[in-house]
Amino acid sequence: MTSQSAAAPTVTSTPTPTPTDDAPAKFVPEDYDCKSILPPATLTVFESKKSEGFVLQDDFTDRIRTIGDDLAKFADLGGILCQWAYPSGSQPVNYGYSPISADIAAAKRADLAKDGYTETTNAEGILVTNPDSADIPDAYLFIDGYWFYGSTVDVLNVITDNLLLAQE
Numbered sequence: 001m002t003s004q005s006a007a008a009p010t011v012t013s014t015p016t017p018t019p020t021d022d023a024p025a026k027f028v029p030e031d032y033d034c035k036s037i038l039p040p041a042t043l044t045v046f047e048s049k050k051s052e053g054f055v056l057q058d059d060f061t062d063r064i065r066t067i068g069d070d071l072a073k074f075a076d077l078g079g080i081l082c083q084w085a086y087p088s089g090s091q092p093v094n095y096g097y098s099p100i101s102a103d104i105a106a107a108k109r110a111d112l113a114k115d116g117y118t119e120t121t122n123a124e125g126i127l128v129t130n131p132d133s134a135d136i137p138d139a140y141l142f143i144d145g146y147w148f149y150g151s152t153v154d155v156l157n158v159i160t161d162n163l164l165l166a167q168e
Contacts, residue, residue, distance in 0.1 A: 081096040
């Protein structure tokens with residue numbers, strides 16, 4: 001029997017090294033999928049919850065397209081859009097990654113700003129978050145030619161820390 005009241009695995013970020021200069025972190029893309037983009041330890045925790053019903057939702061991108069959500073752009077632009085969740089849809093962990101042109105990135109950032117999101121420039125790139133994280137905690141990171149998404153800042157950090165550290 002599936003336990004739908006079980007908590008989603010906790011997603012926490014590992015500390016990133018302090019950059020030695022102000023240059024943005026370099027990202028070298030690989031052919032990531034919904035599992036390979038995760039740090040091995042995070043993937044192990046997620047997969048350990050399978051017996052409780054916490055699994056990768058293969059239909060997530062199709063469901064997002066059905067409701068007309070702009071998150072489908074991650075898949076449309078040649079990247080990935082992923083969700084791990086219980087069958088009830090409770091406590092999902094969502095994330096995405098894709099290449100993005102400067103024009104599309106500027107348009108997306110402008111759309112997010114219209115929705116009240118704020119931008120912060122950090123060592124990795126431009127972080128865009130919703131200040132009302134209790135309502136919609138989504139976070140985006142734009143790095144030259146790429147963008148990343150996490151259903152929370154912690155989820156985003158797990159993905160980007162893993163990818164940027166792997167490039168060093």
